[in-house]
Amino acid sequence: MEVDIITTPKGFHCKLCNIDMPNKPSLDEHVKGRKHKTLTDVRATRQAQEERSVFVSGFQKDASQTQLTEYFQRFGDVENVIFDKDKGVYAIVQFSEIEGQQTALSQLVHEINGQRLRVKPREKKGFKLINKKKTDFQNLQEVLERLKPVLVQAETVNEQMHCVVERIQLTENKKNARALLVQLIQEVFTEFFPDSQIMAFGSSVNTFGIHSCDLDLFLDLENTKTFQARAKSSTEPVAEASSDDGRSEDSILSDIDLSTASPADLLELVAAILKKCVPGVHKVQVVASARLPVVKFHYHQLDLQGDISINNRLAVRNTRYLQLCSGLDARLRPLVYTIRYWARQKQLAGNVGGAGPLLNNYALTLLVIFFLQNSDPPVLPTVDQLKAMACEEEECVIEGWDCTFPSQPIAVPPSKNEQDLCVLLAAFFSFYATFDFAGSVISLREGRALPVTSFIGQTREETTQEEEEEEAMEEEQPRQPHNQALKLGPLNLLDPFELSHNVAGNLSERSQLNFQRECQEAEKYCRSLQYLRKSTKGKPWGLVRLFTPHGEGPKHKNQDGSADKDMSISIPFRLALLPEGLRAQLQQAGDDFRPLWFQRVCVAVVQVFQNVLKCGPGSLTEPTPAGDPGHADAAPGSCVSMDATSEELNTSNDSGVAGQDSPRSTAAAAVGTKRPLSSESSDASTSPQGKKARLGRGPKPGAPCWTWSQTHAVWAGRRKVRRELVKETVDSRPEGSSTALETQVTEHILEKQPRVKVPLVFRVQAKLVGATQSTKVLLQIHPPSEGKDHFRDFFHFLEVFLPKMVDTLMETTM
Structure with a gap:
């Protein structure tokens, strides 16, 4: 211990x-x-x-x-x-x-x-973990308390948004102080690297900086490499070589060849120069594990965190792009500042130390720009449209990526969109509240959401040997990195220029769900009078209530504290967990990949209930209320019992489409095929010929529904049984990761435990949610009229168990 x-x-x-x-x-x-x-x-x-x-x-x-x-x-x-x-x-x-x-x-x-x-x-102090999350939350509360009186007294939401900008933006004095620090670092590095250039990029100079933002610097050594090569090729002694401004080559260039030195060696050299030669700089650290390695430092006089990179020319170009967008429309800056502040208050952004599962400021800014590209009419043009507006002298290619756009906002026609800031802010939340993050890749270059399946298999390994040899021969041309793998995740946001970089690739699934949930909550609030009307009694209104953090959302329960009558379980679309064969089929389907994936989920759901949990066919004899899937007015064949569909759903051919040859296949109906006209599964008394079924009173055609019966408490004591079985086998995988083990657990429970007094007969209806919101399968669970207490425990078990098992089946057997 x-x-x-x-x-x-x-x-x-x-x-x-x-x-x-x-x-x-x-x-x-x-x-x-x-x-x-x-x-x-x-x-x-x-x-x-x-x-x-x-x-x-x-x-x-x-x-x-x-x-x-x-x-x-x-x-x-x-x-x-x-x-x-x-x-x-x-x-x-x-x-x-x-x-x-x-x-x-x-x-x-x-x-x-x-x-x-x-x-x-040195005094020895005990190591103590500081809860940064709690500290950050307290700091956010303090900042909001200082800002609240100013916002409450504002007359409009537009005025409130401008107040936010004035209070948290980087002041001119701080900009000037940072410029002096950049000049100091430039002078020091010029002594060691003649003709080198220090360029600031990021929040400090892209017009979206706040008073606490870091100072990001890029050390450009290209001119220094040229100077060093010229000095070495000169017939004169190296010590007498000099640059154009008369500076002689420093001895440090005699010790290291910049053309062959590794980035790690150069960063160590940069760190040594910062530590020993720049006054006021301390806490110098080389971070070689980052996507783009940097040297971090702290400048004591300004209490400023900074970093220097040597291979980040694209970031400088991105900064110029954001500067251009800021100059194209004056509404962009207030929107970005407000949404960044909102995201920080809701703990959706603000990764500690620059790394973590939350959104970063750059990703949030791009999300705002993408929304403005899709406004009606658009507020900002796409990157491709900007490229077409640039002149020949403005063409720019960096590391193989086309980074062309006009250098001045005057070259871009003004937007015809005249919406107020408060309207655009509400529209931003509405836009992302129903956005399909799981099935889309956001492209600012094209200004639209691309299907995620079109990015399957785009890896570097797919390039042919002839292509690699051809690239190797073109020494003077930069390598075209267009075949590098894009890191797909819960939120896929392409960099405007480096199209193999997912700016939100660090985001976790929980963070993405939190972001969308907060957008949904904000959208509801923006429709209320408290958002638009100033309180005559001085109470919080407008942005104040929007910024106020809140706890977890209310649990959906009835007044008696029981679970909802209409319970649901979500099966999200996780591309990374799908087998290679199914990924290839989804890629071929293109924009229509969702129905095919829905079929496979339906097959897996049936397998979980029938094979893993050993549910039997159910038969509901109690009266069914209107609107229930079993109502008499339901569309013929759209709701069937388990025994009518389980075999069909478990039958999959080589093409992977379950039960596609059966006219009664529920999985086939899920694709969106029309309901059959034959009366094989219909009742003339309940669906008269020539009369259409009422909308909203039953599942739509293509929404499969099963009736199941559970006779044993397969959820009770399941972990204990699993631990006992694991001791006897070599299978030690966690819950839901082994179909064979979970089936064995269920069989053990059925053998050892008595039946429940009243069998739990319930319905499960599946429907595909996508295109306009996050791609997922929503399973509506309709509980029985008897045994509700037992069923509530069963449902809570299914909430966790069912998605895990579906993922396992999709990954291993599909």
């Missing part, structure tokens, strides 16, 4: 992660998990740093980090110097090895420029 784990009356508690576990298996999973291992490694690293560090004070206020580094270097290699003048004149000197610390402490007297220093061991 680890020292971090303590036993509690309710199980176990991890002091390091501040997490409770109910039992030993949960504890074992937690200890093996990434969070616990990461925090353990961080704690060990910090403890090792404390062992190798000394606390230094007593030096003069004008002493620099360089002076301290040079002095303590005599005792051992100095890894870092943490300089702090705010809480008193002191510094933490960190050695690479513990011997350096011990040697420094063994010397009794230390002096720099005649000033005697006080050197002692």
Whole structure:
């Protein structure tokens, strides 16, 4: 048992992660998990740093980090110097090895420029995890409280949106201060890399910056590489070579060849220059694991986080694109600032440390631009339309990607859309409240949503050997990276230019669902009078109520606290879990991939109920209310019992279409075929000839419905039975990941446990939801009139179990 784990009356508690576990298996999973291992490694690293560090004070206020580094270097290699003048004149000197610390402490007297220093061991502090999520939430509440009085007093929502911009945008003073820092870094790096250029990009300069945004810098070394090559090819000695402005080549260029140096080596060199030669810069760290490796740093005087990259020319072009969009329509900036602030308040954005499962500001900005491209009439043109408006001199290709657009907004005709800001804000929420994220890839270049199936199989490995040889021969031309794999996820948002990059690829499924749910809530609010009308009593209205965080949405229950009468379970579209054969079929289907996928889900649902949970055919004898799938006015053949459809749905041919040869196949009906005209499954007394079925009183044609009967409590004690069976087998996979194991669990329950007093007879109706909202199969569960308490427990079990089993069946057997 680890020292971090303590036993509690309710199980176990991890002091390091501040997490409770109910039992030993949960504890074992937690200890093996990434969070616990990461925090353990961080704690060990910090403890090792404390062992190798000394606390230094007593030096003069004008002493620099360089002076301290040079002095303590005599005792051992100095890894870092943490300089702090705010809480008193002191510094933490960190050695690479513990011997350096011990040697420094063994010397009794230390002096720099005649000033005697006080050197002692660094104080050891216990490692404590800070709940950043709670801290961030408290900070957001404080910011909103300061902003609330101003927003309440505004006269219109438009005015409120402009107030948000004024309060949180990057001020001119801070812009000027950042420009001076960029100039300072430019001067330092010019000494080491002649003719190099430091360019700012991102929020600091794209017109959407806020006062706390990072400073993103790009170090362009192309001119330096040219200078170095010219110096080496010159007949004169290298030491006498000079650039156009008279600067001689620094010795650092004699030690490293920029044309062959690896990015990792260059970043280490950049980090060393920042750490030792730029005043006020500390906490320098190379982040080589990022998609685009960077050197992170902190500038003490401005309390500013920054980073420098060397292979990010596309990001500079993206910044120019956002600057152009901002100049094309004045409504873009207030919309972006308001939606970014809303997303932060709802905890949809704001990844800690730049990494996490939430939306980043760049992705949010692109979502706003895409919405404006699809407004009626459009507010902003597509990237392809901008390309057509550019002149020949403005053509731009970076790393094989076409990044052409006009350099000035005057070249683009103004939009004919004259909607107010408040109307556009409400329309933004409405647009994404029903957007099909699962089945679409958002393209700002074309200004439309592309079917996700068209991106299946677009990997680098698909290029032929002749194509690779042809690319290798074109040394002067940049490699065309159009065949790189696009990382598909819950939300697919293409970069405007680098079309193999999903800007929202970091987003988790939960984050995407939260974003869409919050858009739905915001859409409802924007239809209320509280959104448009200012309160005469000074109460929160407009953006104030929109920004106010709220807890989890209300659970859908009846007044007696029971589950809803019309319960539902969603089976989302997860492209990554589908087998290769089905993915290929969906790709061939193109925009019509949803019906085919719906068929396969229906097949899997039947298999779960019939084969895994051992449900039998049901027969409802109780009266059925109007609107129920079993109502007499339902369309003939659209609602059938299990025994009429299970075999057909389980029959799949080589093409993968279940039961396509059977006229009574429910799966075939799901594709949208017309209901049969024969009276084979219809009743003349309930559906007179020539009379159409009423809309809304039964399932539509193509909406399969099954009646099932469950005679045993297959949900009760299921985990215990599974653990017992796993001990006897080598199958240790989690719940829902093994069809054979789950079937065995059900059979064990049927054999050992008695039947329920009243068999649970219920209906399941499937329908496809897509095209205008997130692609998914919605299973409407209609409970029986008897045994509701048992069925409520059964439904809660199905909510978790059924989607997992469908995913497993889709992945392994389809």
